[in-house]
Amino acid sequence: MKAIFYTTIIIFSAFLTVPAQTAKNETIKLAAGKAVVIDGKIEETEWQDASAFELSGGGRVFLKHDGEFFYVGVRGLKKGWSHLYLSQGETANVSVLHASAALGMTLYAPDKSDLWQPANPFVWDLRDRAVTDETRRKMAAHLAKNFWAANNVNMTDSSEIEFQVKPRSASDKTLYAAVVYASDAKNPQFFPAALKDDTLKEELVYGQTPNDLKFDRRGWAKIILETKKNNSK
Numbered sequence: 001m002k003a004i005f006y007t008t009i010i011i012f013s014a015f016l017t018v019p020a021q022t023a024k025n026e027t028i029k030l031a032a033g034k035a036v037v038i039d040g041k042i043e044e045t046e047w048q049d050a051s052a053f054e055l056s057g058g059g060r061v062f063l064k065h066d067g068e069f070f071y072v073g074v075r076g077l078k079k080g081w082s083h084l085y086l087s088q089g090e091t092a093n094v095s096v097l098h099a100s101a102a103l104g105m106t107l108y109a110p111d112k113s114d115l116w117q118p119a120n121p122f123v124w125d126l127r128d129r130a131v132t133d134e135t136r137r138k139m140a141a142h143l144a145k146n147f148w149a150a151n152n153v154n155m156t157d158s159s160e161i162e163f164q165v166k167p168r169s170a171s172d173k174t175l176y177a178a179v180v181y182a183s184d185a186k187n188p189q190f191f192p193a194a195l196k197d198d199t200l201k202e203e204l205v206y207g208q209t210p211n212d213l214k215f216d217r218r219g220w221a222k223i224i225l226e227t228k229k230n231n232s233k
Contacts (some may be wrong), residue, residue, distance in 0.1 A: 026192075027224060030051060030064060030230075034066060038163075038164050039156070039162070053192070055076075055179070058076075063221075083179070084150075176217040178219075186202060192220065
């Protein structure tokens with residue numbers, strides 16, 4: 001019994017400390033893997049086939065997809081909140097997905113001066129404080145309505161957030177993504193390492209929607225969702 005217990009600890013520890021790649025605006029190809037249950041727990045059985053990267057400033061981000069949904073797991077150094085920035089294909093529009101004590105979303109689009117303007121303030125939803133059957137129904141409804149869902153930070157006592165995203169275009173398998181995790185909006189952790197644009201702007205990280213932002217996808221991760229299967233077990 002002890003041998004089985006120690007083996008489990010070793011395997012899970014390896015998952016937690018898997019060497020991260022350096023992603024400075026590089027292309028990341030993700031083979032299709034297993035689905036993830038969104039509950040705020042980045043568990044080895046669900047995420048072992050993910051690509052793992054360090055957050056600049058500490059923490060880790062995990063990326064994967066299952067052929068239908070794109071998943072992002074974010075692990076901070078302590079309890080905080082997270083932004084997932086997404087842009088698909090050649091469109092310049094940027095979806096800002098915010099997970100804190102509630103979930104919120106806004107869309108930024110460039111104006112004639114190439115400054116990004118928000119389409120709407122964040123509208124907050126899913127303030128549930130535990131993962132229950134009712135919460136799961138709400139999360140499924142949020143996913144169906146908004147193309148994404150996540151756990152909020154009060155559903156668990158951890159510093160882990162899981163995002164589930166339905167790509168807006170099934171035919172376009174290229175996503176541009178950036179991740180910000182913050183316990184303090186003045187000093188957020190982020191991915192990829194080349195991120196230097198207004199994804200890090202303090203007001204935006206706090207959940208406000210300032211005007212005249214500048215986003216530069218050349219510093220984001222370019223992610224290709226491949227149709228081939230990931231053979232990781």
